[in-house]
Amino acid sequence: MSDHAADRATETFVAHRNLLFTVAYEMLGSAADAEDVLQETWLRWVKVDPEEVRDERAYLVRITTRQALNRLRTMKRRKEAYVGPWLPEPLLTTPDVAEDVELAESVSMALMLVLETLTPTERAVFVLREVFDVSYDEIAAAVDKTPPAVRQIAHRARQHVDARRPRAAVSQRQTKAALQSFQRAIETRDLQGLLDVLAPDVVLIGDGGGLKQAGLRPVVGADKAIRYILGGIGKTPATLTSEPTVVNGSPGLVLRLDGELDGVMAIRVDDDRITGVYYVRNPEKLSRVESETPLTLR
Template sequence: MNERRDATTGTAEPMAGGGRIDPATDAFIAHRNLLFTVAYEMLGSAADAEDVLQETWLRWVRVDREQVRDPRAYLVRITTRRSLDRLRTIRRLKEDYVGPWLPEPLLTAPDVAEDVELAESVSMALMLVLETLSPTERVVFVLREVFSISHEEIAAAVGKSSAAVRQIAHRARRHVEARRPREMVSPSQTRVALESLQRALETRDLQGLLDVLAPQVVLVSDGGGVKQAAPRPITGADKVARMIVSGIGKAQVALTGEPTVVNGNPALLLRVDGEIDGVIAVRVEDDRITGLYYVRNPQKLTRIASETPLTLR
C-alpha cells in the first residue's frame, strides 16, 4: 500500500492501488511549509495561517495550471492575498481583544534556531514590531525583507504598482529598523539570561530578577481575558520584578520553568503546580532582558506540544 498526503496538513495517509498524487497536490505539499511561514509571519497566528492555507488550497485546485509558469510564486501570491484579507479582519478583532495581544508561540525544531535569518524573522520581539505596521506595510515588508520577493511580484500580489510597493517597502523598513533590537544576540546569550530568570522565578528572588532585567524592561502578558494578565504593558525593572514576586507569593503556587525553543529562539515553558501556565519569550540586549513576553491565553498554547516546521525557501 502506498501513501498519499493530505494537502492542507501535510500528513501521510495510506493510498491503495498504487495510485499517484496529482501534480496540484504535489506542488502544494512541496511548498506547504513555506506557505505556512509566509502566512504566520503576516498574521502572527497559527490558527489563522492554517485557515489561509485551506483557502489557498481551494483556490489552487481551481487554477488552470497549464497557465502557471512558477507554482511556488503563484502559491505565494494566493497566500499573500488571502493573508492580507484576513489581516484586515484580525486588525478589527484585536480592537476588542482583552488586554495586550501577543503572537501565538510555536514550538520549533533546532534547524529553525540554526537559521539566523529565519529565527529573527519569527522572533516574538520582531513579530510584535510588525504588529505596529498597517496590513499592507506588513505584507510588503515580510515578502520583501524576509522572503526576498521582487517588487514586481509583490505588486501583483497586493494589487499595487511596483513604484507604490517600493515606497511602502521603504517606509515599512524604516519603521521596523527604528523599533527592532539594536543588535542580535546569540542563542547562548539568551539562554544564559533565561537561566537567570528561571532561577529567580522559581525561588521568588527579587534581587535575582533585578539583576537580569534591564532598567527599562517591558513586560507584556497575554491572557486573552481567560487567564489573569496585566491589562497593559508594564515598564521598569523594579515594577516588573515586584509584580512578579508579589503575584507568585499571593497565589501560593509552585512555579517551575522548563527551557524550550519557541519561534526559533530560546524560551521558557512555565508550569504552575505541574500544569502548563504559559510561555515566556524574551528580548535580550547587552546580556540583560529588555522585553518579557508572557503568553497565558490557553487558545494560543496549542502549538507548544509538537514542532511546527518553518522555512524561508
C-alpha cells in the first residue's frame, strides 16, 4: 500500500471509529472486546484496495459486524463460566449521548441486558437494523444471510425485544429525580425513602465476576433489595460516597469506599419508580468510568 493510500485508509478509519466502536459495543456489551474488534477491523481494512470500495462506511461496518459476531460466539463460552450474573461493561458517556434519546436507550443497561437474550445473529441484525438503520441488503452481506432471511430474523428479534424492553421510555429528568431520591435514601439509610422509590417488584443485579462480593443471582423484590443495599453496600466499615454521573447515556452513580472506586450503579425507571438496579463491581469492567467514551449512531 502506498503512503497516500495508507493515509487515506487511516483517515477513513479514524473518521468512522466512534461509530464502529458503538456498533461493536452494542453487539458485545464489552468495551474491552469492542476495542479488540476495532483492532481486527483495522488490520483487515488496511489490506483492502480503496478503489474497490463504493461505500467506505458500509464496508467498515460490515467488517466490524463480522468480527463482532466471531467474538460473540467465543464470549458465550466465557459467560457460561462467569461467576454470578453478567452485566454489560458500564461506560461513562459524553453529554451528547444522553441528549440523543435513541442512542441513550440503545446503550442503556436495561436494553443491553435484553439484547443478551438474543442469539448472536439476532443481536447483530437487531442492532444494525433497529439502532443504526442499516439496509437489509447490507446486513445480509455482513451476516452471510439472504435479505429475506434477514427480514425474518429482524422481525423475530424485534418482537423478542419489544416484549422485554421498558414499557415506556421515561425522560432523563424522571430518571435523575428517582436516582437522587435513591442516592439520598442510601446515604441516610432511610428505609421509608427506599420503599418510596423502589418498585415492589424491583430487580437488583450485582456483578462482581468472582473478584468482588456480589449476589450469585438477581435479588427480586423491594424488601430483599433493601436488605441487600443496607446490609451490604450501605453497611461497611469504610466510608461510602456516591457521585452522580452519566452511565450508558442515563443518570447513574459512581460509588467509592474510602475514596477508592468500588463500582458503578445504573437504574431502570418505570412510572417514576426504580424497577431495575444494576451494580457493576467487577474491577475488570471499571476501566471506562474514569473518562468519557464517545458514542454515535452516525
